[in-house]
Every structure is written in structure tokens, then in C-alpha cells.
Amino acid sequence: EDGGNAGGGGGGGNGEQPYIAIVSKGFQHQFWQAVKNGAEEEAEKQGARVTFVGPPTESDVEEQINMLTNDLAKSPAAIGFAALDSQSAEPLLQQAKSQNIPVIAFDSGVDSDVPVTTVSTDNKAAAAEAAKHMSELVGGKGKVALVVHDQTSKSGTDRRDGFMEWMEQNAPDIEVLEPQYGGGDQLESANITKSIISANPDLKGIYAANEGSAIGVIKGVEESGKTGLKLVGFDSGKAQVDAIRDGSMAGAVTQDPVNMGRELVIAAMKAIDGEELPKSIDTGFKWYDKSNIDDAEIKAVLYE
Amino acid sequence: MTALETPPRESVAGGGFAAVAKGRLQQLLAFASLIAIFAFFSVASPFFFTYGNFTAILFSTVVIGTLAIGTTFVIITGGIDLAVGTGMALCAVMSGVFIVNMDLPLVVGLVATVLFGGMMGLINGINIALLKIPPFIATLAMMLVAEGLALVVSDSAPIYFSEEPSYTKISTGNLIPGVEFPNAVLVLIVVAVIAGVLLTKTVLGRYTYSIGSNEEATALSGIDVRKWKIAIYAFAGLFTGLAGIMISARLGSAQPATGMGYELQAIAAVVIGGTSLSGGKGSILGTLIGALIISTLNNGLQIMSIPQEWQNVILGCVILVAVYTDILRKKEA
Amino acid sequence: MTALETPPRESVAGGGFAAVAKGRLQQLLAFASLIAIFAFFSVASPFFFTYGNFTAILFSTVVIGTLAIGTTFVIITGGIDLAVGTGMALCAVMSGVFIVNMDLPLVVGLVATVLFGGMMGLINGINIALLKIPPFIATLAMMLVAEGLALVVSDSAPIYFSEEPSYTKISTGNLIPGVEFPNAVLVLIVVAVIAGVLLTKTVLGRYTYSIGSNEEATALSGIDVRKWKIAIYAFAGLFTGLAGIMISARLGSAQPATGMGYELQAIAAVVIGGTSLSGGKGSILGTLIGALIISTLNNGLQIMSIPQEWQNVILGCVILVAVYTDILRKKEA
Amino acid sequence: MTSTTRPPTASLPLLEVVGVNKSFPGVRALSDMRLDLRAGEVLALVGENGAGKSTLMKLLSGIYTPDTGTFSLDGEQLEITGPKHATELGISIIHQEFNLVPHLTVAQNIFIGREPRRMRLLLDERRLVREARELIERLHLPLDPTAVVGDLTVANQQMVEIAKALSYDPRVLIMDEPTAALNDVEVETLHDLIRRFVRPETGVIYISHRMEEIKRIADRVTVIRDGQYVDTVDVGSTSTREIIAMMVGRMLADGAGPRGVRPDREVLLEVTGLSTRTLLKGVSFDLRAGEILGFAGLMGAGRTETARAIVGADPVDAGVITLRGEQIRVGHPADAVRHGIGYLSEDRKRYGLLLDKDVKANVTLGALREKFTTAGFIHDRAARARASEYVGSLRIKTPSVDQTTKFLSGGNQQKVVIAKWLARDCDILIFDEPTRGIDVGAKEEIYQLLNELAERGKSIIMISSELPEVLRMSHRVVVMSEGRVTRILDAGEATQESIMHYATLRPDENVEDAVELGLDPVDTGAAEAEEEGKP
Numbered sequence A: 001e002d003g004g005n006a007g008g009g010g011g012g013g014n015g016e017q018p019y020i021a022i023v024s025k026g027f028q029h030q031f032w033q034a035v036k037n038g039a040e041e042e043a044e045k046q047g048a049r050v051t052f053v054g055p056p057t058e059s060d061v062e063e064q065i066n067m068l069t070n071d072l073a074k075s076p077a078a079i080g081f082a083a084l085d086s087q088s089a090e091p092l093l094q095q096a097k098s099q100n101i102p103v104i105a106f107d108s109g110v111d112s113d114v115p116v117t118t119v120s121t122d123n124k125a126a127a128a129e130a131a132k133h134m135s136e137l138v139g140g141k142g143k144v145a146l147v148v149h150d151q152t153s154k155s156g157t158d159r160r161d162g163f164m165e166w167m168e169q170n171a172p173d174i175e176v177l178e179p180q181y182g183g184g185d186q187l188e189s190a191n192i193t194k195s196i197i198s199a200n201p202d203l204k205g206i207y208a209a210n211e212g213s214a215i216g217v218i219k220g221v222e223e224s225g226k227t228g229l230k231l232v233g234f235d236s237g238k239a240q241v242d243a244i245r246d247g248s249m250a251g252a253v254t255q256d257p258v259n260m261g262r263e264l265v266i267a268a269m270k271a272i273d274g275e276e277l278p279k280s281i282d283t284g285f286k287w288y289d290k291s292n293i294d295d296a297e298i299k300a301v302l303y304e
Numbered sequence B, C: 001m002t003a004l005e006t007p008p009r010e011s012v013a014g015g016g017f018a019a020v021a022k023g024r025l026q027q028l029l030a031f032a033s034l035i036a037i038f039a040f041f042s043v044a045s046p047f048f049f050t051y052g053n054f055t056a057i058l059f060s061t062v063v064i065g066t067l068a069i070g071t072t073f074v075i076i077t078g079g080i081d082l083a084v085g086t087g088m089a090l091c092a093v094m095s096g097v098f099i100v101n102m103d104l105p106l107v108v109g110l111v112a113t114v115l116f117g118g119m120m121g122l123i124n125g126i127n128i129a130l131l132k133i134p135p136f137i138a139t140l141a142m143m144l145v146a147e148g149l150a151l152v153v154s155d156s157a158p159i160y161f162s163e164e165p166s167y168t169k170i171s172t173g174n175l176i177p178g179v180e181f182p183n184a185v186l187v188l189i190v191v192a193v194i195a196g197v198l199l200t201k202t203v204l205g206r207y208t209y210s211i212g213s214n215e216e217a218t219a220l221s222g223i224d225v226r227k228w229k230i231a232i233y234a235f236a237g238l239f240t241g242l243a244g245i246m247i248s249a250r251l252g253s254a255q256p257a258t259g260m261g262y263e264l265q266a267i268a269a270v271v272i273g274g275t276s277l278s279g280g281k282g283s284i285l286g287t288l289i290g291a292l293i294i295s296t297l298n299n300g301l302q303i304m305s306i307p308q309e310w311q312n313v314i315l316g317c318v319i320l321v322a323v324y325t326d327i328l329r330k331k332e333a
Numbered sequence D: 001m002t003s004t005t006r007p008p009t010a011s012l013p014l015l016e017v018v019g020v021n022k023s024f025p026g027v028r029a030l031s032d033m034r035l036d037l038r039a040g041e042v043l044a045l046v047g048e049n050g051a052g053k054s055t056l057m058k059l060l061s062g063i064y065t066p067d068t069g070t071f072s073l074d075g076e077q078l079e080i081t082g083p084k085h086a087t088e089l090g091i092s093i094i095h096q097e098f099n100l101v102p103h104l105t106v107a108q109n110i111f112i113g114r115e116p117r118r119m120r121l122l123l124d125e126r127r128l129v130r131e132a133r134e135l136i137e138r139l140h141l142p143l144d145p146t147a148v149v150g151d152l153t154v155a156n157q158q159m160v161e162i163a164k165a166l167s168y169d170p171r172v173l174i175m176d177e178p179t180a181a182l183n184d185v186e187v188e189t190l191h192d193l194i195r196r197f198v199r200p201e202t203g204v205i206y207i208s209h210r211m212e213e214i215k216r217i218a219d220r221v222t223v224i225r226d227g228q229y230v231d232t233v234d235v236g237s238t239s240t241r242e243i244i245a246m247m248v249g250r251m252l253a254d255g256a257g258p259r260g261v262r263p264d265r266e267v268l269l270e271v272t273g274l275s276t277r278t279l280l281k282g283v284s285f286d287l288r289a290g291e292i293l294g295f296a297g298l299m300g301a302g303r304t305e306t307a308r309a310i311v312g313a314d315p316v317d318a319g320v321i322t323l324r325g326e327q328i329r330v331g332h333p334a335d336a337v338r339h340g341i342g343y344l345s346e347d348r349k350r351y352g353l354l355l356d357k358d359v360k361a362n363v364t365l366g367a368l369r370e371k372f373t374t375a376g377f378i379h380d381r382a383a384r385a386r387a388s389e390y391v392g393s394l395r396i397k398t399p400s401v402d403q404t405t406k407f408l409s410g411g412n413q414q415k416v417v418i419a420k421w422l423a424r425d426c427d428i429l430i431f432d433e434p435t436r437g438i439d440v441g442a443k444e445e446i447y448q449l450l451n452e453l454a455e456r457g458k459s460i461i462m463i464s465s466e467l468p469e470v471l472r473m474s475h476r477v478v479v480m481s482e483g484r485v486t487r488i489l490d491a492g493e494a495t496q497e498s499i500m501h502y503a504t505l506r507p508d509e510n511v512e513d514a515v516e517l518g519l520d521p522v523d524t525g526a527a528e529a530e531e532e533g534k535p
Ligand SMILES: Nc1ncnc2c1ncn2[C@@H]1O[C@H](COP(=O)(O)OP(=O)(O)OP(=O)(O)O)[C@@H](O)[C@H]1O
Pocket: B006, B007, B008, D024, D025, D027, D028, D029, D047, D048, D049, D050, D051, D052, D053, D054, D055, D056, D096, D397, D398, D407, D408, D409, D410, D411, D412, D437, D439
């Protein structure tokens, strides 16, 4: 392996450390920061060096391709990659393959035979879980709204479609309103939420598809003064956890981003060492609400 | 140069009676667009014309409105400020640092945050006035720096004000007893009035217009344009700081990654409100109306449950029509 | 209007010998910043100075570069175009519609896409030149409309060109046999040369400068400014169409939501390249250098493994320093 | 007096204007205006500032459309639809305002809209430059076709406008104050040009406030007052005083007062060895309280640059400025004004006015902080009162102090700038071409004003390209050439001839001149100039 060289940035110091370049779908959001933290922790434990980059929004496909290109130029020992669009990355994945750099897909699958394994959770299934709880909370009927962070990215559409499909199949009496998109921006999501509430006085519940949307929804409901709405969130973070504790949000689905980061690095190290890996590694998701929020296994997957 | 222009229909701030009346008329015209939009939505949706929805619209105008007021000053000088969006995020983070991490008394923390915004503006002003870097570049650089620093300072994690319940009251509390009227809107109104007075009644405001109208002539009149430009940018920066407080007070947390894109909305509000990007004219009232037009459209289209991908299309068209009608009316007035 | 400016010490393209020499010097100065940045990264990282990385930098310049070339024309007239980013996304989607959904022959589809971009520019031009809507507003509205329409037309899902392998070849293929040099870069070079010739050697280019320098005087000289402005915006729109093709060819898919933010980068490239936002001067070469400065910085900082939150901070500072050095040198030159 | 007496050379009316009315909001610019231009003549058009001269010309060049009235060319009635149409009809105009494209070159400006092309779209730049050069040579203009227009002085820009107008081969040439920015030598060049242009089939309408010029160049003169036609008379048989009387509606006192002697008061300002990188070489002079110090020189002699250097508008390389015996540092015009030195630029639009602001804002701009505020708040009423006061005392023609300045006529704009400096009340005022574009009546008023200021103990530097004005007003005259002070003349020794002698010394090219000035010719670069050899 010649990939272990520390780049000119001189972060590692130790030239022997294997270098894992991670190109994520995002960077600034808490979810991605949690993945990053998990990866960095694990790398430290294993004596590896990681870098973690991601485009500012989950629609900046070209930017992600540029980032992947740049990281490939550093000849890393392995690459972790969460594709915004599988197909666009295919030529670069092929290039990685020809340079003998193992690629580990994470977060969502990549339609390609290049990645040696995929560390992911099933967003659709997680969203369906949220739908199931929502249905129970509102008693199987009434109007439910969605505030989603993105209408084109895979995580956005999966979390939307998983919810809507479950409702369609299992809760015929629940009317799901046209999804609204707030770009994951708290303020915009809050404003959207208030509009939805104004326009639908008989609304029963709102589902928020990521952390930013969830904070916005919580704020919007609070500001509108409307009570009795059932809110179901996604991901974690302090604001959501607090809301669930004080009852303003009923519960949320969380994936385990920290663990995803860890598993990603573990898989990468194995790949570097030439070990066999399973086709996919599921990092799972969990439903949490007031009743189980302090359980050890839930606490472990929440990030603040 | 203006030989081709239609003769003057406009007035500037502080003119005589005729001028004032004409000025008012114009603002009424921009205001007319807003009223038309209001009327339309009121008819189109039964949920639009409610007290609750009005306060919702006003509430959603606060952050953009605050940023747009600061931006108005900068644009009247003929400059531009791209740093207000991410700068606001950095100020929000700084308020978290001051109030939560350093545990300063609330008032001290608030003042420090506003001053921090002023300091960013000051740096912009120095880069622009002393180093002669074009405003677009200087504030673009500041936008990037603030974006990065917000993440660095906050360690890429939100800072929560859970221990400071009075902090969120700044935005969501009701100072007026018994009336459901969020403080945030009061704050916006108060700063708008202050900004309006400063712009029309003080030397700072007058020089803001003069610099935008003819910087060289202003300098040759014995006014230290460099000093005043720095002052104006620093002053505008205070609004970035205030917006940082308003957004984090509303959310109960300082979100380091918010803010990008707000600058364009703020500029749009200013320009829709009749301030010219080439400088020399504009008003705070116009800016507020511009901001209200945008937030009313956003609100109304959502209330009408228009599919979101169409909302932007309609928003774009309505802005065009509103501005065009305004142009037509000015011509005919 | 521009009679009020400080007399321009610089010349525009197409001047006499002295003017040309001065122009060249200036571009060399902007170029010097680029070289300095290159030199720094080459020393700082062993991975930077490689053929592969150079083509990577060039490759990553293509889309912004193409947009920036179109934007250069608009900015030289003293206008601005905020619609190039989302407009590009709409054009990408339209190329998907033409080539994949309607199954038109490749060449026809490409031409149609470019013309579609031109049509968007035409609409901008009409709004600006005939209806007298300020460029900022007109193109902001177009930006919103295009953003929405890209989602509407594509049904919010990417359109894949999997059945059209020759489509992606436009970007990723290697026309030059045996040399690893992506076609996309060739395309950029070719259109840059064409744009440069048009800007400096044709009537269109001459009137572009003339309108930006003194619109009034241009009109009084008997030039139909409205007609030419429309033509210039429409022409600039062609580059939006081309950028739509280049980005979707590179990605193998038309992404309806990509594009927001590209307009700011394109404008930044133009301004860093020495084109003044107040119009009347600028060059294609400068714009290319500006675009290269941005993409080289992005590439180099990542190659150096600088943590991402710091990358923007550094990017901002370097842009400031680069532009400031340029200003200093011009003063001394 | 009627206009029916035709000179023997007179032929058919080339251009006729009948019954033209034009109003702007609040202003009746022209009412029942008429005018006839005969083929083969130069017709002067005179009137006070704001009389409506430029408005009439803008109607003729298709920029404005008249409310009522008709135009006819060669007896044929026609409608002028726009600037382009006007040039097609053979009417070319040189506007009072700057109407060039500053970023383009001289050649590009001259042929804008008519660029020689190949294959319809491609520019033939070489032919463009060649044709421009031919034109410039034919017209004997001192212009470089490849120079960028924005870099030229006002005077040279004016030359470009003239070249551009003549390049259309017009039948009617309208010149709206073409000489306002020119000095005597250049005026002569222009007049030569006009004489060569006037042929039996062409005619010129010539607007100017300089009466002696009109005497020299025009055949007849049409006088207008307050937008109304007064009369048209033969220049040869009418005295200047009569023309002026028609213009202002009364007889003006003969203004040529006694030339002043340098006041015997303390030296206020002393400038020593002022040099700039671009032009000035060791400029030194002093200025007493109550003195009017004239600055004379040819175009580009460096008078403006001296003024700008003193007030800190341009960077200074070397030199000492002493005020009341104390050395001062001036890095910015604000410093100068703080020390009581004010500068009125020669280019009021570029450097003097906020064109899109009202008269009041302009008048009070400089003194705002000192005179019209408390704690930063503006006293609007005081500002308005003061502005109205100046509008009255300087007879600024404007509907109100709220009128936007760009809609005032050129001369009235100049008065607004003067009012701004009067409001600021500086001890030292530098007037750069203070009467440029100002009508005779107003000129007298300005002269009186300068005298009054001087009597009140103010010191005045008056830069002017009009020698009669310099001679009449100055206690002493500083003559400059090529960035040097070549001589300071006392009132007694200053004559047209002596000033011209010192203004035309060229020590850098001419060794004898250098010797006369006591300069070392090697220092001055004369040697290099000789080596290069002049064409
Ligand atoms: N576009 C306009 N809008 C309003 N008023 C105007 C406009 N143009 C000219 N005026 C007014 O019309 C009158 C005539 O102006 P004009 O420019 O024709 O004067 P002029 O005779 O050329 O004066 P000067 O000798 O000072 O150049 C003035 O009172 C002027 O203020």
C-alpha cells in the first residue's frame, strides 16, 4: 500500500498511518457532524487518519464530484463515500478501482459494483416506522402534514416516500397533505409550519424529516400557539431531545450516525488489510419517545 | 446624462411639501402592490385573513427585515453586502458563546453580539474604504470567512439557550400584556423607526445618500468619505448582529450552519422596496414593504397549498409584475 | 452616467498599441496571483503538482467558467445575472427532456438546449431593456422561476442519460487520442476563444462595452440600445444552456436542484478577473483567470487536507489578499 | 429691430423652427419659440442660463419631442423622431454635457454606431483607426485616435465630440457651448474648423456665453429670454452691449473695473516645491489674505492638478504647504476644508454636484455638520432657509430648492456649486474655471462676488482659461506651463502678451526656454527629448 502518506497538510505526522478520505453528502448538518465524530473517534482508536468533506447542500452533486476527485488525487488508502447521485460518481469509482483504492459506501447505497461494502440504514424503513407511530398517535385518522428538508436528494425523498407509502397502505383514513420543503433551514421550516397550521385548522400531526425541519416544526407549532398536534421527528440533537422530554414532540426516529462513522472506518481498515466484508452493514434505526429516551441503548444513539 | 429620462417624478428624502407628498405617494404605490397581494390572498383563502396569520407573516419578516435594513444603508452608498447571511450565523454563535459559554449577563451578551456584528461591518468598511477592495469582493470574502468561523467557533454544533429562558423571550415573548404580538415584531418596528430617523434626519444618513449619489463630489466637499463609509458599514453591521440575536432567540439555539442565502433575500427586499443598486436613493419604509411583499407571498402561496415547486415560479412572476406596475405608475404619476 | 467616475486609467480591449500593452500587463497581474497560489500549493503538497490534478482543476472550472463567460457580457453592460445557476439546472433538465424523453437526435437536442438558454436570456433582456425592470430584480425573478420549473419539468427527479453514452462523452471523453484531457476542458477553451473574439472583435462586443460605459451616450449615438441589450442577454443565455449541457454530461444526469449558488460563484469569478460591476470594462481572459483562482483554491485547500470549516475562512482571506495585491500593483504600474 | 434684413450672401432658410412649446413639470422651458438658420451662415444663439437654449437644441436633435410647433428643413416640414433620425437628416449636435463613452478610445467613439465592418459583424479596427486618424488630421485636432477617452482632459473630450459630430458630414451643425472648456488657442482652432465647415449648403447654430467669440464667428445672433424669442440681429451691426441688453432685459453696467493691486495683508498660504508624480514640478507661490490670485496657462498646464494637490484630492510627491506660518498636512479634501481651504472643481458634474439630489442638499452638503446640525441631527428648516437665501442672492433659476439638480441648466448648476462653498465659509477658496458655462449677466455677478469675498478678507485662487477674466480680476497672475510655475506677474505687468509668453514656454523640449527660466536643461529632460528626436 502506498496510500498512507500524510498529505501536505501535515495533519498526521506519522507517515505510516493509513489515510481514509471520507466524502459525505453534507458537512454542516448535525447528522453529518455525528458521522464525522464517529469516524474520527474510531480512526484515532485504530491509528488511522481521516479527512471528512461534504458539499454545503444535498443537491450540490457537482461539488461532491469535485471533492471526490480531489480526494482521489491524494491517493488515500481507502475512501468512504456517501453518493448524492450514484451514477454521476461511477467514472470516479472506476478510477478508484483502477488505483486499487477500496471504496466503502455509506448512508445510502451506491448503484455500482465498486464499493466493497455499504454501511447504511434504510431511510424508507425508518420513515415507515415514523409513519406507524404517527398513525397510532392520531388514532388512525385525520390530516397529517410533512415538512421535508429536500425534494430531490435520496435521503429527502426516501424519508418522504417511506412515510407516505406506509400511510397509503396502512392508514386509509389519514389524509396526508402535500409535502412542504424547508431546505432543512430551521427558520424557513418554522414559517412553513405556521402556514400549514393556518391553512389547516383541523390538522392532527406533523412529521419532520430531519433535524433542521424538526426544530422548525417545533418552533412553528410553539409560536402558533396551537396545542394538541402530534409531532414526529427524525434524527436527534438537543432541541429535539428536549422537545420529546417536555412532550412538545411525541417522538422521533433516529439512525445511529455516530455508529455509522465508526462502522465506516472499521470497514475501511478491514478493506485496507484485504479482509472480506459483507455486502452490507446495517447500522439500524430506532424509535424513541418519552418512555424510552433514557434507556441506555437509546441514549447511545442520540447525539446532542 | 439624463437627457433621455422622463423628467423628474421623484423626490428625495426630506424635501419640501410637494416633494414629501410625492415621496409618500411613491411609497404608497409600492405599498399598493403589497395591498393587492394581500387582497388577493384574502379572497383566495379563508385562512389568510386572520390575526394569527398576520402576526405569522410579520414574525417571518423579522430576520430578513432586520438584515435588509442594514443592507439598505450599504446599498444607498452604492455598495453591497453579501456577508449578512453567514455573518448573522456567526453573530448568533457569538451570542451563544457570550451568553451560554461565557455566562455573561444577558444584556452584556446582547450588546457584545450587536457590537460583534458592528465589528464585522467595520472590517468590511476598512477593506472597502481604505484598501479600495470592491464591496462585492470584500463582503464575499467576509461571507466565506464568517461561514467558516461560525463552524469553527461553535465546533459545528448548535449552542442551546435552554438555560436562558429570557433569551428566547426577546423574540417569542409578548411584551404587550394581553395581546398576542410577538416581541420580535416590536423589535423590528423599533429598529426600523430608529434606522429611518437616522437615515433621513442625521448627518450619517445624509452622507449615506451623498456618497451613493456622487462619492467624488462628496469627498471634494470636505467630507472624509473614507471615515464615513467605514462608519456606515460598521453601522450596518450592527443589524447583522441584531439579526443574529433575533434568529437564535427565535430558535432557542444558535445554528452555525444557517444563514447562507439570507443575503440575497435581504438584497431582494431592499431592491423591491425601490432602493437602486447604483446608490443614492432608497428608504427604510420601502425596504420594509419589500420584505413584507416577499414574506406575504411565501406565506400566502403556502396557505393556498400551491405545490411548492410552483411557489417559486409564481413568486418570481409576481415580483416581476409588482415591480413593473410600480415602474409604470411612476411613469404615469 | 459614467462621466461621474474617476477617469479610467485602463483601457478596454481593442484599443491601440499602448492600450493593448496596458491591458496585457493587467491580465498578467491577475495571472500572477494565480501563479502565486499555484506555487504555494505545489510546495505545500506533493499531490498538487501532478498532471492528473491539473486536469482535475481545469475540469472543475468548466461549469463555473462557462457561466462566468456569459455573465461577463452581462456585467460589462453594467447589468447582473442571478439566473444563471438555477437557469443552468433548468437547461440541464430540458436537455434531458429533449434527448431522453423526446428522444431527439443528440445534436438537435444539444442545439435546442443551448437555444433554450438563449431564450431565457432573451426574456431577461426584454424585461430589462423594454420593461425597464432593474437587472437585479428581473434576473432574481428568473432565478426563482427557473428553480421552480426545473422541478416541475423533471418531476423533482434527476433525468438519467444512461441510454446516451455519447452524451457524457461531451464532458468526460477524450477527443485528443492518447492524451488524458477531458473534452469538457476543450469545450471551455473553445467557447472562451469564441467569446473573446466576439467581445473584442465584433459589433456585439463593442456595444457591450459601450452600453456599460455610458448607456446614454450610446443611445444618443443612434445605437438601438434596447435591441442590443436584449441581444446581449440572449447571447449570454446561450452560455447558461451550454453550462446545463456540460454539468449534466459530466454527471450523466440532469439534476433539477443543483445550481443555486452557482450564480454567485460565476459573478465572483468575473469580478476577481477584473471586470467592474459598474460596467464598461472586463475581459474573458480575466474571467477565466478568476474562475481558475477559485477552483485552484478549492482544490488546493482540500488537497492539503485543511479541515473543511477552515477552508472557507482561508478562501475568503486569500481572495481578499489576491484582489488587494492586484489593486496595489495597478496603482504602482 | 427685425430680422428681415438679409445680408447679401443670404440664401434660403436651411432650418426653420416655428411656434415651438416645451414644458417640463413646473417649468415652461420654451414658449412659442422660433428660429431660422440660413444656408451658409453661423447663427449664434444666446440667452441667460436656463433661457432654453439647450432645450431647443435637444428638440432639434430628436432627444425631446416638442409639445407643439413645427420644424422644417429646406422648406420641407418634418418630424424628428430620434437622435439617429436627426443625424440621418443631416443634423449633428455637440451637446453641452459629456456624451462620450469613457471606456472606449477616441476612434471608437467617433465612429460609434458606424464601425467599419467585415462580414457584417466583425469590426475592422485598423480601418477604424485609419479613418479616425484621417479625420483628426483633416480637422487639425491634437488627438490620438487610440487614446482612451476617459483619460482625456475635458478640453480634449470636447474635441472628440467635435470630431464625432463632423464625421457625419452634417448640413446643420449645432454646437451647445463648445468652447466652455476650451482656452483661447483651442477656441481659435475650433473657429477655424467652423469656418472651413461652413459652405453654401451648410449652416451652424452656435451657442456660447462668450460675447467676443460670437462677434468673431457668427453672422447673425438670435436672442432668447425666459424661453421666449426676443429677436434676431446681424452681428456686424449690433454692439455687444445691445445683445446683452436683449438677453437680460436691461442695460448692464460696463463691468471693467479697475484692476486690483496686491493687498498689503499677511501671507495666508504658502506653497513650496509642490510636485506630483504625474505632472507638477516644484510649484511654489504664496497667497495673501484678501488677494485674488489668478492662475493662467494652456490646457494641461497643471493648474487643476495644483489645486487638487493642495486640497489633498490627488497624491503629492513632495512639497510643503504652510498656512498662517504653520506647516499643514493635507491627506484628504476633508483636511483641507478643516483648514479652511475649499476647491470648486472645473467639472461640476463629475466632481461638484450630487446630480440626483435637490438644490438644498447640494448647497448644504459641505457645511452640513458645522452649520446645520445639532448632535448629528439635521435642521431641515435652517438648511432650507439658507438654500433659499442663496437661490435668491445668486439668482439661481430653479422652481424651488427641492428641484433635482440635474434638471437645472448648466449655468445654474454652477451657481449651486458656488453656493455650496459660500455656505461653508472657507478662508481660502480655489475657483477652477468658475464662470465656465455661465451667462454674461451671471458672470458679472460672480465677479462681484469674488471681489466682495476678497474685500471681506477671503483669499481666492482663480483658475481660468479666459485671459480677459484673469486680467480683470487678479491682483497677481501665476502662469503655468508643463507643470511648472513659469512666472508670477503683478497686476501691473500682466497683459495678454506677457501671460501667453510665459504660458507657452516649454522648458522640457526647448533649451532656450529652460535657460530663460533658469533651469538646468539636463534636469528637465530636454536632453532626452532631443535624443528621441521630434517628428
Ligand atoms: N429634463 C428637464 N426637466 C425639468 N426641467 C428642465 C429639464 N431640462 C431643462 N429644464 C429646465 O428648462 C429650462 C431651460 O433649460 P436649458 O438647459 O434649455 O437652458 P440653457 O439655456 O441651455 O441654459 P445654460 O446656458 O445654463 O446651459 C431651465 O429652467 C431648466 O431648469
